[in-house]
Amino acid sequence: MLILLLTYYLSQSAHIKAGPIPASIELRDVGSCDGQNSQRSLANIVGSCLSTIFLCTWVAVHPNIHFRAEKENQRWIEKWLWEPLHEIVTYKLPLFLWALLVPEYILSWAVRQYLQAGVISKQVPRWTRTHGHFMIMGGFHLFRLPADAPSIPLPLKSSESSSLVIPTGDHLREDEIPVCPLKFEDIPIDILKIIAPTETELKDRGKSDDLTKIIVLVQTLWFVIQCIARGTQSLPLTELEVVTLAYATLNLFIYVFWWDKPRNVECPIRIYKTSAASHEESGETAGKWGDDLGVGWIEKIVGYIVGIQDHYVTMSEKRSIPMFWSGRIKTSLQFPGGIGPSILGSAFGAIHCIAWSSEFPSRSELVIWRISCVAMITVPLMVTIICAVAVANERKEIPDAWMAFILGIPFVILLLSVWLYIASRMATLVVAFTALRSLPPAAYTTVDWTTFIPHI
Known part of the structure; x- marks a missing residue:
């Protein structure tokens, strides 16, 4: 509703402040039947942009499974109104805000899951990357x-x-007690081969198929093509x-x-243990964040930025898979996998320089726009440098004595500018809307597509 009111206000302001459209443009509009450019309205511009942003920040995000234990004897208002609203506010809306304000972090999360899914798929016979993704996203509980x-x-x-069992008697599933999501290391490979669905069954559990994804990609690509076409026609x-x-x-x-x-x-596959059986996590013991308030916060900020926060998660203490869980990726993949997304993150900021x-x-x-552009390029670039230095150190290409000096400058810049980056993302969104109140007349001119089609 607020967006609609804002659009209406801006459309009124645009007509008042932009003034009459020059005669040259009016003539081009009249001659649109002869292949000349026509006009577009402010509502067309805003509608196209908002729908594309929605596709990129809500539809494109593939969340992990947010497990919620079923409750008995729920009232209809709680089941059909309160719980869906609670799910949106506490889980889907934060994901949307992350994708809106820090989209390159969503990309780095996708890259980490892609790499880890590939590692997992090679360890189980006939598993595909889809199986690996399902394992990482909390598919087994x-x-x-x-x-x-x-x-x-x-x-x-x-x-x-095995300590894992198959129920053979009659009991209500509501009486089963949820414990925690399971990591790949917690389930023997022999058992995974038995209980894991096929790739077709896994895709059937998803809420979108390949055709839906292709449609979203085509719509997004069409917007990119329109922008390129406007650039070629000045x-x-x-x-x-x-x-x-x-x-x-x-x-x-x-x-x-x-x-x-x-x-x-929304629903993971249930793995069972008896009521008397204990559960201990397999694999490496999770690390601990620093106890000091200042050092602990700095450690967490850097950990989440470079994507190593999963090494500090004790899964047996969780009731659902963490929002950005990607599995405990090995260092040999962790930092190389962070270089690409951070470079694209800088490219994301550089596009605003148009x-x-x-x-x-x-x-x-x-001034606000230009400062924001510089901040959105600099912060991901610092992450790129940190990841590249970490990769070089892993390969013993940099002496340990030089590590602190080389990492010191980008590390300090990153800590000082991370909040500026968030403010810059919000500033560009606000300025993008406020600037609509006074657009140049040429901004309303549409692309003349006949210039791209060979004709006589």
Whole structure:
């Protein structure tokens, strides 16, 4: 509703401040039947941009499974109104805001999951990357059976009994007690081969198919083509279109890395243990953040920026898979996988420089836009340097004595500018809308597509 009111206000302001359309443009509009350019309205510009941004920030995101335990004897208002609203506010809306304000972080998350899914898929016979994605996104959840429920242990290849069981008696599923999501290391490969669905079954669990993804990609690509066509004909892009172009460009890469990941899966596969069986995590013990308030916050900020936060998660203490969980990726993949997204993050900021010399309604908006562009390029660039130095150190190409000196400068710049980056993202969005109140007349001119088609 607020966006609609803002659009209406801006459309009225545009008609008042932009003034009459020059006669040259009016003539081109009259001659549109002869292949000349016609006019577009402010509503067309805003509608196209908002729909594309929505595709890039809501539809394109492939969340992990947000498990919620079922409750008995729920009232209808709680089941059909409160819980869906609670899910949107506490989980889907924060993801949307992350994709809106820090889209390159969503890309780095997609890259980490893509790499880890490939590693997992190679360890189980006939598994694909889709299986790896499903494992990472919390596809298997541990439950305890009721005390009186009969079961038999799942067999292992070594003929030994496993602590995981198959229920064989009659009991209500509502009586099963959820424990925690399971990592790949928590389930023996012999059992995964038995209980894991096929790739077709996994894709059936998702809420979108390949055709839906292709349609979204085509719509996003069409917006990019329109922007390129306007540039070739020397037609200006509005600041809102520049922002949308940056989202659309990054969205193409996000979709590539998440193509095999099932989208919006809500229910994991249940893995059982008896009520008396204990559960201990397999694999490495999770690390601990610093106890000091200042050092701990700095450690967390840097950890989340470079994507190593999963090494500090104790899964047995969680009731659902963490929002940005990607698995504990090995260092040999962690930092090389961070270089590409951070470079694209700088490119995302650089795209905003298309409007560097645009006609802004005021000098202050021009200054804010340029400062924001510099911040959005600098912060991802510092992450690129940190990841590149970490890769070089892993390969023993940089002496340890030089590490602190080389990492010191980008590390300090990153800590000082990370909040400026968030403010810059918000500033560009605000300026993109406020600048609509006074657009140059040429911004309303549409692309003359006949110039791209060979004709006599």
